Amino acid sequence: MITLKVNGESHELDVSPEMPLLWALRDRLHLTGTKFGCGKAMCGACTVHIDGQAARSCSIMVGEAAGKTITTIEAVSGKVAEAVTQAWQRLDVVQCGYCQSGQIMSAIVLLTGNKAPSDEDIDLSMEGNICRCGTYVRIRHAIHEAAKSLA
Amino acid sequence: MSTSNLANPAAQAAFDASRRDFLKSATVAAGAFVLGAYVAFPDFANAQGGAPQGPYDPNLFLKIGADNSVTVLSKHFEMGQGATTGLATMVAEELGADWSTVRFEFAPSDARIYNNLLFGPLMGTGGSSSMAESWEQMRKVGAAARMMFIAAAAQKWNVPGGEIVVEKSVVIHSPSGKKANLGELAAEAMHMPVPKDVTLKPAKDWNLIGTKLPRLDTPGKTTGKAIFALDITRPGMLTAVLKRPDRFGGKVASFDATDAKKVDGVVEVVQVPAGVAVLAKDTWSAMRGRDALKVTWDDSSAEKRSTAEMLEQYRQMMKQPSISAEGRGDAAAGLTRAAKTVEAEYTFPYLAHAPMEPMNGVIELHSDGAEIWSGSQLQTLDQMVAAQFLGMKPEQIKINTLLGGGSFGRRASTTADWTAEMAQVVKAINGRAPVHVVWTREDDIRGGFYRPMVMHRVKAGINGSGEISGWQHTVVSKSIFKGTGLEAMAMKGGVDNSMIEGIVDTPYAIGNMAVDIRYIETPITVLWFRSVGNTHTAYVMETMLDELAHLAGKDPVALRLSLLTKQPRHAEVVRLAAEKSGWGQSMGEGRGRGFAFHHSFNTSVAMVADVSTKAAKLKVERIVAAVDCGVAIDPDVVTAQIEGAIGFALSIALRNQLTFKDGMVEQSNFDDYEPTRMREMPKVEVHIVKSTERPTGIGEPGVPPLAPAIGNAIAASTGKRLRSLPLNLSTLA
Numbered sequence: 001m002i003t004l005k006v007n008g009e010s011h012e013l014d015v016s017p018e019m020p021l022l023w024a025l026r027d028r029l030h031l032t033g034t035k036f037g038c039g040k041a042m043c044g045a046c047t048v049h050i051d052g053q054a055a056r057s058c059s060i061m062v063g064e065a066a067g068k069t070i071t072t073i074e075a076v077s078g079k080v081a082e083a084v085t086q087a088w089q090r091l092d093v094v095q096c097g098y099c100q101s102g103q104i105m106s107a108i109v110l111l112t113g114n115k116a117p118s119d120e121d122i123d124l125s126m127e128g129n130i131c132r133c134g135t136y137v138r139i140r141h142a143i144h145e146a147a148k149s150l151a
Numbered sequence: 152m153s154t155s156n157l158a159n160p161a162a163q164a165a166f167d168a169s170r171r172d173f174l175k176s177a178t179v180a181a182g183a184f185v186l187g188a189y190v191a192f193p194d195f196a197n198a199q200g201g202a203p204q205g206p207y208d209p210n211l212f213l214k215i216g217a218d219n220s221v222t223v224l225s226k227h228f229e230m231g232q233g234a235t236t237g238l239a240t241m242v243a244e245e246l247g248a249d250w251s252t253v254r255f256e257f258a259p260s261d262a263r264i265y266n267n268l269l270f271g272p273l274m275g276t277g278g279s280s281s282m283a284e285s286w287e288q289m290r291k292v293g294a295a296a297r298m299m300f301i302a303a304a305a306q307k308w309n310v311p312g313g314e315i316v317v318e319k320s321v322v323i324h325s326p327s328g329k330k331a332n333l334g335e336l337a338a339e340a341m342h343m344p345v346p347k348d349v350t351l352k353p354a355k356d357w358n359l360i361g362t363k364l365p366r367l368d369t370p371g372k373t374t375g376k377a378i379f380a381l382d383i384t385r386p387g388m389l390t391a392v393l394k395r396p397d398r399f400g401g402k403v404a405s406f407d408a409t410d411a412k413k414v415d416g417v418v419e420v421v422q423v424p425a426g427v428a429v430l431a432k433d434t435w436s437a438m439r440g441r442d443a444l445k446v447t448w449d450d451s452s453a454e455k456r457s458t459a460e461m462l463e464q465y466r467q468m469m470k471q472p473s474i475s476a477e478g479r480g481d482a483a484a485g486l487t488r489a490a491k492t493v494e495a496e497y498t499f500p501y502l503a504h505a506p507m508e509p510m511n512g513v514i515e516l517h518s519d520g521a522e523i524w525s526g527s528q529l530q531t532l533d534q535m536v537a538a539q540f541l542g543m544k545p546e547q548i549k550i551n552t553l554l555g556g557g558s559f560g561r562r563a564s565t566t567a568d569w570t571a572e573m574a575q576v577v578k579a580i581n582g583r584a585p586v587h588v589v590w591t592r593e594d595d596i597r598g599g600f601y602r603p604m605v606m607h608r609v610k611a612g613i614n615g616s617g618e619i620s621g622w623q624h625t626v627v628s629k630s631i632f633k634g635t636g637l638e639a640m641a642m643k644g645g646v647d648n649s650m651i652e653g654i655v656d657t658p659y660a661i662g663n664m665a666v667d668i669r670y671i672e673t674p675i676t677v678l679w680f681r682s683v684g685n686t687h688t689a690y691v692m693e694t695m696l697d698e699l700a701h702l703a704g705k706d707p708v709a710l711r712l713s714l715l716t717k718q719p720r721h722a723e724v725v726r727l728a729a730e731k732s733g734w735g736q737s738m739g740e741g742r743g744r745g746f747a748f749h750h751s752f753n754t755s756v757a758m759v760a761d762v763s764t765k766a767a768k769l770k771v772e773r774i775v776a777a778v779d780c781g782v783a784i785d786p787d788v789v790t791a792q793i794e795g796a797i798g799f800a801l802s803i804a805l806r807n808q809l810t811f812k813d814g815m816v817e818q819s820n821f822d823d824y825e826p827t828r829m830r831e832m833p834k835v836e837v838h839i840v841k842s843t844e845r846p847t848g849i850g851e852p853g854v855p856p857l858a859p860a861i862g863n864a865i866a867a868s869t870g871k872r873l874r875s876l877p878l879n880l881s882t883l884a
Contacts, residue, residue, distance in 0.1 A: 030384065037507050089369050096230050096508070098379060098508045126829040133231045134832070137794045
């Protein structure tokens with residue numbers, strides 16, 4: 001049995017410690033807002049927060065995540081999360097939307113640590129999140145807007 | 152997929168023809184919107200879970216609840232292009248609905264009601280046709296409903312209907328001061344006779360069409376609540392991951408499942424026509440089981456060549472007898488008269504669509520049919536193919552359409568390959584559990600249905616006055632349609648128009664032009680890919696035109712305008728992009744500006760690219776785009792589609808290609824087939840031509856002009872031409 005602390009609740013899971021966190025979240029806890037895109041930490045669709053840091057859940061084993069504080073898109077909250085989500089909604093950033101949970105989770109971590117990110121900061125922090133629909137213009141815009149609303 | 156594929160050779164003529172059918176079909180569909188439809192299609196009400204729900208529930212395209220909610224049933228798939236918001240805007244405009252009460256649901260898979268009016272009897276989304284095909288139909292649905300609400304209010308209040316208006320979901324009779332919201336009147340309205348004729352609002356009275364409205368799919372997609380096919384779970388469901396042939400055309404010779412079955416969670420291993428499927432209790436176990444599976448392949452009829460050998464065959468094919476597609480004037484004579492000529496070869500690689508959500512879908516057998524949950528883009532074809540493998544009738548296959556995590560054409564496969572797999576696997580286990588077939592990214596990149604590898608050869612010339620005197624053009628590729636079930640419908644006179652769209656129908660006044668084609672045969676599976684043939688033809692046309700402009704000493708924009716004198720709408724788009732970009736300004740050392748224009752899916756897009764080529768490194772700095780897509784139903788969605796198309800097409804221009812070694816694809820995931828990333832995205836400006844012409848495509852037309860605009864900018868900066876994609880500055884000696 002492995003205990004995962006997800007979204008403020010503890011879950012006892014009878015899974016191999018080697019199971020990627022992504023599949024424990026999706027297939028066992030039915031938290032499907034976290035997406036599978038590549039399985040190799042190259043697209044960021046599976047981004048969650050582990051102890052407040054952006055993490056690619058497809059490449060972290062359940063055994064490594066045990067005992068840590070895991071937050072997914074379904075429960076992420078606070079002033080920064082609110083500002084980011086609202087900016088995303090106001091600017092209609094999404095197209096297919098599949099990568100956007102991960103984009104939003106990465107943007108929240110960026111703005112939590114950097115209140116006024118430059119374009120270069122955004123390039124660096126969002127480098128690991130692919131959007132195949134190419135919504136990058138609006139993602140950048142929304143991050144700047146969220147920063148403004150938090151200032 | 153391409154409308155022009157299905158309706159060519161003359162795309163415009165076909166479009167006009169389908170408009171005639173459209174009006175007829177729209178009349179039928181408007182009739183079907185009414186309550187009487189329950190009589191016509193009794194099984195439909197059952198499929199929806201019984202009798203009409205709520206007080207007012209015509210239930211075909213529109214549901215209005217007692218809570219005042221307005222739900223539009225979307226006949227179109229949503230893969231990010233904004234079709235659901237667009238359809239709902241049209242209905243809400245004519246109904247007089249308050250946008251904040253508007254929702255959407257995907258329509259059931261029933262082509263009798265939800266067929267794409269441009270595809271004939273098929274329910275499906277593609278060819279950038281959603282707004283164009285439903286422009287009358289959806290507005291009539293809204294207008295008919297509005298008239299029924301007005302009639303109900305007139306009766307209830309005993310006032311003349313002519314004095315009643317519907318505004319922001321409130322039915323108002325000003326003289327008496329009476330008002331009621333739609334929900335309050337729904338019960339009465341559903342019993343009103345359905346109007347035979349409806350009058351649509353003139354453009355000057357539009358409140359919603361032409362404005363930015365919040366997208367209906369945004370809330371779910373920003374909170375993790377949006378449901379894609381990958382998110383579906385059914386009781387007792389097994390997840391299946393397939394091992395498919397390493398080489399296209401390969402077959403299973405034998406397999407050993409001993410180790411696969413030892414993996415915790417693996418339940419069963421079955422052979423199916425597509426390969427060998429490992430079924431497990433969860434996705435990760437199925438993937439590990441598949442890793443442990445040993446398959447020996449029979450590669451006797453498989454593709455075993457490498458990319459260099461394939462390209463050599465293309466070059467040999469250039470010399471073989473050809474199939475002549477449409478020609479104009481006398482290209483050979485025109486070239487003989489030319490003062491200067493250019494002759495060039497262009498190559499384009501195989502490309503994978505790589506939508507962010509890997510291909511997947513759930514299937515479940517019932518006593519009387521089967522049910523599928525998937526991001527289905529061509530529901531009717533998916534129904535036919537699943538039915539064929541299951542020995543059922545297409546109408547026994549119920550498809551629950553879900554949001555698609557991207558598609559770019561992949562979810563509308565000509566053979567419904569991924570749906571076929573679902574049917575094969577559930578059949579192999581006798582339907583005793585629901586099955587979720589899941590592809591990994593590696594399966595996706597190596598799984599075929601690619602934009603085909605294409606080679607062009609062009610010889611073009613200008614006369615002494617710098618006018619284009621002749622243009623000879625040959626295209627070699629595997630055909631998307633040849634050998635598929637769509638061949639008879641899509642190919643006329645043996646010509647697959649999707650290879651040469653954008654050439655034969657060029658709007659430029661080129662008098663002497665000959666276009667011919669040669670087909671490559673290979674087991675590698677190919678498919679339309681966002682903007683189809685235009686992904687390569689626009690590059691060749693627009694960069695060759697640029698070369699001719701330089702050869703003639705003419706400004707590239709001026710040359711284009713001189714060839715578009717009879718196309719005022721096209722010319723306006725060229726002028727708008729040139730003006731907004733500051734065309735003609737000096738760019739300085741190591742930088743260049745390039746222009747491209749392309750007309751596809753009845754929409755015109757021009758792009759101006761600013762690039763830097765300093766230190767032999769290509770950086771695309773800015774793209775200024777102009778677009779004419781008729782009425783921009785939601786201009787913000789139009790802008791988003793152009794922005795997104797630029798991000799998508801940039802990966803094709805800069806980097807993406809699939810190569811083969813001994814018949815096996817060398818790339819496998821986003822490390823070696825890497826989409827555009829944030830840091831590479833240029834600044835983008837989109838300018839939309841104000842128009843009240845009927846809406847045309849927007850999902851695809853932003854892709855074609857991007858790469859040639861960049862190619863022309865590189866030439867402006869370096870003086871050298873890149874004639875193959877992806878663009879590689881290191882090949883400029």
